[in-house]
Amino acid sequence: MIPYIYIEREIRDHPRVEAILLRHQRATVVECERYGEVFNPKAQNFRLQKQRPALILAKKHKNLVQQAPASYGVGGDSNYYFSHMLNCLYDCRYCFLQGMYRSANYVLFVNYEDFLTAMDTLVLPGRQTWFFSGYDGDSLALEPVTDFAASMLPWFEQHPDAWLELRTKSTQIGALLQRSPLANVVTAFSFTPEAVWKATEHRVPSVERRAGAMLQLARAGWPVALRIDPLIWHKDYQKHYRQLFRTLLEALPPDLIHSVTTGPFRMPQPFFRNMERLYPEEPLFAAGLETRGKMVSYPLEREREMVDFCLQELAKYLPEEKIYMNLPENDS
Amino acid sequence: MIHIVTAFDAEARPLIDHFRLRRQADHGFPVYAGDDAWLVVSGPGKVNAAAATAHLHGRAGLPWDNTWINVGIAGHAELSQGEPRIAHKVTDETSGKSWYPALITRTPWNSAPLVTVDREDNSYASDGLVDMEAAGFMETALRFSSSELVHALKVVSDNRANPARIPGPSQVKSWLAPHAEALEKFCRTLERLAMLLETPAGVTQQYERLTAAMHFTVSQQNRLQQLLQRWQALNPDMQIPAPVSEQATAQALLDALQERLDALPPVLP
Numbered sequence: 001m002i003p004y005i006y007i008e009r010e011i012r013d014h015p016r017v018e019a020i021l022l023r024h025q026r027a028t029v030v031e032c033e034r035y036g037e038v039f040n041p042k043a044q045n046f047r048l049q050k051q052r053p054a055l056i057l058a059k060k061h062k063n064l065v066q067q068a069p070a071s072y073g074v075g076g077d078s079n080y081y082f083s084h085m086l087n088c089l090y091d092c093r094y095c096f097l098q099g100m101y102r103s104a105n106y107v108l109f110v111n112y113e114d115f116l117t118a119m120d121t122l123v124l125p126g127r128q129t130w131f132f133s134g135y136d137g138d139s140l141a142l143e144p145v146t147d148f149a150a151s152m153l154p155w156f157e158q159h160p161d162a163w164l165e166l167r168t169k170s171t172q173i174g175a176l177l178q179r180s181p182l183a184n185v186v187t188a189f190s191f192t193p194e195a196v197w198k199a200t201e202h203r204v205p206s207v208e209r210r211a212g213a214m215l216q217l218a219r220a221g222w223p224v225a226l227r228i229d230p231l232i233w234h235k236d237y238q239k240h241y242r243q244l245f246r247t248l249l250e251a252l253p254p255d256l257i258h259s260v261t262t263g264p265f266r267m268p269q270p271f272f273r274n275m276e277r278l279y280p281e282e283p284l285f286a287a288g289l290e291t292r293g294k295m296v297s298y299p300l301e302r303e304r305e306m307v308d309f310c311l312q313e314l315a316k317y318l319p320e321e322k323i324y325m326n327l328p329e330n331d332s
Numbered sequence: 333m334i335h336i337v338t339a340f341d342a343e344a345r346p347l348i349d350h351f352r353l354r355r356q357a358d359h360g361f362p363v364y365a366g367d368d369a370w371l372v373v374s375g376p377g378k379v380n381a382a383a384a385t386a387h388l389h390g391r392a393g394l395p396w397d398n399t400w401i402n403v404g405i406a407g408h409a410e411l412s413q414g415e416p417r418i419a420h421k422v423t424d425e426t427s428g429k430s431w432y433p434a435l436i437t438r439t440p441w442n443s444a445p446l447v448t449v450d451r452e453d454n455s456y457a458s459d460g461l462v463d464m465e466a467a468g469f470m471e472t473a474l475r476f477s478s479s480e481l482v483h484a485l486k487v488v489s490d491n492r493a494n495p496a497r498i499p500g501p502s503q504v505k506s507w508l509a510p511h512a513e514a515l516e517k518f519c520r521t522l523e524r525l526a527m528l529l530e531t532p533a534g535v536t537q538q539y540e541r542l543t544a545a546m547h548f549t550v551s552q553q554n555r556l557q558q559l560l561q562r563w564q565a566l567n568p569d570m571q572i573p574a575p576v577s578e579q580a581t582a583q584a585l586l587d588a589l590q591e592r593l594d595a596l597p598p599v600l601p
Contacts, residue, residue: 004420004435028443030420030432038432043474043482045397048525052436093601105434199600234600276561281532286565288598298598 002145004054006030006038006105011059016110020057020145027055034058039086039103047278049104050091055145060084060109064118068132071327074186074225074259076130076163080122084109084148085137090169091202093284094230097136099271106137108146116155123162134167140187141170150175156185167227169204171213181221186258188225189214191248193240196232200284211248218256225258228314229326230265231306233288233298242313249317260318262310263326264303265289272296334369334519335392335400337385337473339465342501343404343508344373350512361387369519378424378448378468385472397529399522400473400482403515405489405504406446406463407496409456412488414507417461419446419484424467426450431470434480437521440514446484456492478529481522485515531557534564538571548582556582559589566599 005027011017012031021029032038035058068079086107087097098104109115123129133139133148143149149166153175156164163184176187192200194207205213218224226248234240249257267275269291276285290299297303307325314323334351338344344364347353353364353371361384364371370392374384381402389395411417420443423430435443445460448467456462466484473482487507490496499507538560542548548556563572571577572589579585 003438006432028420030445032421032430032432037430041431041474041479043477043479044434045478045480045529047528048436048478048480049434051525054434103434195600232600233598235597276558280535280561281565281568283565283599283601286562286599287593287596290594 002027002055003052004028004030006032006035006054006056008035008058009033011057011110014057014059014110016112016147016151017057019147020055020108020110023145024055032056035107039101039105039107042102044102045278046098046102046104050098053087054105056105056107058107058109059111060114064115065122065131068130072132073130074165074261074324075128075321077124077127078122079130079132080119081132081135082115082119083136084112084115084133085142085146088137089141090138090204092169092204093200093202093279093282094232094265094267096267096271098278099267099274106142108142112148112151116152119155119162120159123159125161127161128163129161130163130165132165132167134165134188138168138170139166140168140172140175143170143172143175147175150178153179153182153185157182160184165225169201169210171205171209173213173217176217176222177220181223183223186223186225187214187217188227188259188261190227190229191244192228192230192232193237193244195234195236195240200232207244207247211251214248215251218252223258224252224256226260228260228262228310231262231310232265233302233306237306238309241310245313245317249314254318254322257318257322259322259324260314261324261326262307262314264297264307266295266297266327269294269296333392333395333398334516334523335388335395335398335473336369336371337374337381337388337400337402337465337469338371339374339376339381339404340504341373342504344371345501346505346509346512347371347403347515350509350516356391358387358391363388363391374465377464378450378466378471380468381465382468382472385469389472389476395476397477397481397526399519399526400469400477401515401519402466402469402473402484403508404463404465404486405499405507406461406486407453407456407490408444408461408488409459409492411491413491413494415488416441416511417444417446417486417488418442419444419461419466419486421445421460422466422470422484423447424471427467429467429471431467431474432479433470433483435483436480436525437518439518441485441511446486452496454496456495461486461488481526485511487511532561532564532568534568535560538564542577542585546582546585552582552586555586559586559593562593563589566593566596
């Protein structure tokens with residue numbers, strides 16, 4: 001249950017706001033001028049707020065759609081990302097959001113139509129243009145609140161050169177299953193092995209449940225993808241990743257999989273420092289990492305060993321052209 | 333530790349009794365202290381509230397990320413006298429600045445917006461509570477605590493049907509006293525959550541032992557704190573080993589500890 005909903009005065013009468021309030025009649029509504037008044041103040045603690053996050057309804061005014069890093073892509077001609085949400089229902093200990101934001105409240109930008117207008121200017125006929133959603137939050141986890149996917153799909157149906165990635169750790173696939181599939185909307189499920197899920201991905205549905213949701217979606221004709229990212233080193237990681245790939249890829253025929261991407265754990269140093277401060281008792285941050293340039297990551301040798309291993313294992317199940325390696329910028 | 337700021341003695345009295353606080357020998361503001369709570373009486377107005385909050389912070393030993401609460405009476409157009417509300421938004425009417433106390437735990441009271449005015453206001457034009465202190469309190473308390481731990485609890489003293497007049501002390505006490513126990517429970521819950529933000533005890537103990545034994549520069553102290561935190565996360569019940577702690581200089585100790593930590597493989601919780 002969402003206890004408090006903060007709403008920017010400007011969008012108080014927005015139909016999407018009214019619909020959300022109708023579904024959350026017990027929530028206390030608090031008006032604000034701009035979401036930053038609630039979300040950005042320094043005297044806040046992400047870890048404490050994660051105990052009981054509030055929802056902030058806001059309007060995104062600029063930078064609605066942004067160029068994706070050059071290293072990121074799944075075979076399209078041009079790549080963009082956008083964030084209709086900031087923050088996530090889940091509490092993954094390795095997640096950069098806890099290092100990037102001071103507040104754990106969910107911000108939802110309700111002006112979806114403005115995102116679509118911005119996308120419209122970027123799509124070129126005959127060229128595959130990707131729009132990646134879920135960078136600053138899970139694309140589907142809060143679908144029952146946001147109605148995001150359901151609202152975006154009709155536009156993508158009319159724009160076959162525009163491709164949408166819905167990136168998620170959730171099992172909230174109802175909005176997709178309710179309609180006929182679209183070839184240009186790919187639901188990308190993020191996975192780590194069960195041991196990592198148990199240790200670090202708090203509140204995330206189990207690997208089994210997510211695999212089930214992915215299979216259900218694929219069988220209904222929707223393109224699905226796997227995001228094995230970030231790779232988390234641990235004792236027996238080879239055994240565990242091998243087991244994960246077997247579980248996911250033996251159940252799902254390769255032709256139903258749009259793509260698999262993988263990438264190592266990398267964190268901008270200031271975010272990492274914030275995360276260390278938030279969770280001083282967390283062993284995940286305490287050993288086996290080093291600072292390279294502006295990033296905290298595993299030592300290069302360990303990182304390469306993991307990446308190579310996972311790429312080799314994935315290649316046992318999928319053709320090379322479906323496997324992508326994504327490294328954050330400033331890679332060394 | 334709970335830190336309470338009230339404007340008037342009559343607002344403070346039920347809390348002094350409940351928390352069994354004793355008057356301290358302070359000049360400037362009346363300060364009361366007990367085993368697990370502090371209280372200051374600021375006098376009316378946001379400037380007094382800000383100054384008293386800062387005074388209490390110093391008096392309590394400059395605590396970081398503790399629970400702070402402004403308790404008192406306020407006006408409201410509609411609510412009945414004696415109705416309690418916790419503020420979910422505090423606005424300084426003069427500057428227009430707002431604060432949004434984060435309510436991360438269930439409270440026994442409903443919440444409401446609160447506007448702090450500079451002069452008594454009998455118009456009852458606001459749809460929220462009206463007081464004269466909370467904005468000064470928030471502005472100051474949020475310099476040394478987090479918005480999840482800083483709150484304002486107000487009890488309605490006047491409304492459109494019973495316009496503002498100065499209520500007698502016994503009247504104020506009778507409005508506030510019934511909420512003292514719930515206030516303590518609320519604050520204790522926040523204190524338990526605030527413990528998540530504390531440096532692990534093992535880190536503090538080892539840090540104090542090592543810095544007492546040899547000289548560390550300020551930057552070395554920071555590095556020591558960070559390395560001990562890593563050590564403690566990996567070895568919750570272990571002191572750093574003697575070959576490290578018995579190094580001759582602070583620099584050698586830090587390097588030896590870093591070397592040990594860097595040699596360890598990543599660990600899953």
